[in-house]
Amino acid sequence: MKLKSLALAACLLIATTSPFAAPEDDTAAGGKRASELASLMQLGEQMKTSVGEKTNQMLGKAMTLLGxxxxxxxxxxxxxxDCSGFVRHIYETSIGRLLPRRAEEQATVTDKIDRSELNPGDLVFFNTMRRTFSHVGIYxxxxxxxxAPSVGKAVRVDDLRTAYWTKRFTGARRVQETPSPDSPNR
Structure with a gap:
């Protein structure tokens, strides 16, 4: 029941504060945004059933920060x-895992996984500034x-399969719940 309440609260917050909220005077855009909101709500339901409670809480917290x-x-x-500040904040405040400040450093202290192995909560990295790990998000x-995409924009959900992100994708990483003794992030 607690997870359903969290998901409902996140969806309500998304509906009222995110860039996906329909403008009052633009019905065409409102229909498209309502469809986007429905898609996000469906994704939230899928997340609830496919991940553990800690990960679900972390992703729920991330969704409350849309906008x-x-x-x-x-x-x-x-x-x-910014992108790495967002990832660091989510991991620290939701599961108590402190990640380094920069995207490149976050890639260094996490475990490399194949794109086909991505699970909710994993990190996805992109080359957006001529550096292999210049941008990071949470899958x-x-x-x-x-x-958190860039100046003039706000925290949002994007699709890895769009041409822009596919072209710039540089890797996926998994965050260990507790760092290993030889991890540089102790």
Whole structure:
């Protein structure tokens, strides 16, 4: 029941605060956005049944931050997030796992996995600034990930399968719940 309440709260928050909320005066855009919202709600239901409770809580927390503005160097919901600040914040506040500050460092301290092995909660990395690990997001499932994209935008969900993200995808990583003794992230 607790998980259903969390998912419902996240969906309600998404519906009222995210860029997916339908504008009052634009019915065509409203229909498209309503469809996007329905798709996100369906993804939330899939997440509930396919992942453990900790991961579900982490992803639920991430979804409540949809619409928070991008801020370079940002790491809080109050001031805004950049991509790695968003990932760090979600892992630290939801499961108590402190990740390094930069995307490249986050890739270094996590376990490399094949794209076909992606599970909700894994990290996805992209080359968006001529650096292999210059952007990071959190995989949600069904080809979707949540991230803080860039200046002028806000935390949102995107699809790995779009041409833009497919072309820039540089790897997937899994975060260990507790770092191994030889991990640089101790």
């Amino acid at each position: 928070v503005p991008y801020k370079r160097g940002g790491s809080t919901a109050e001031t805004g997030f 949600l499932g069904d080809g979707k990930f949540i991230h």
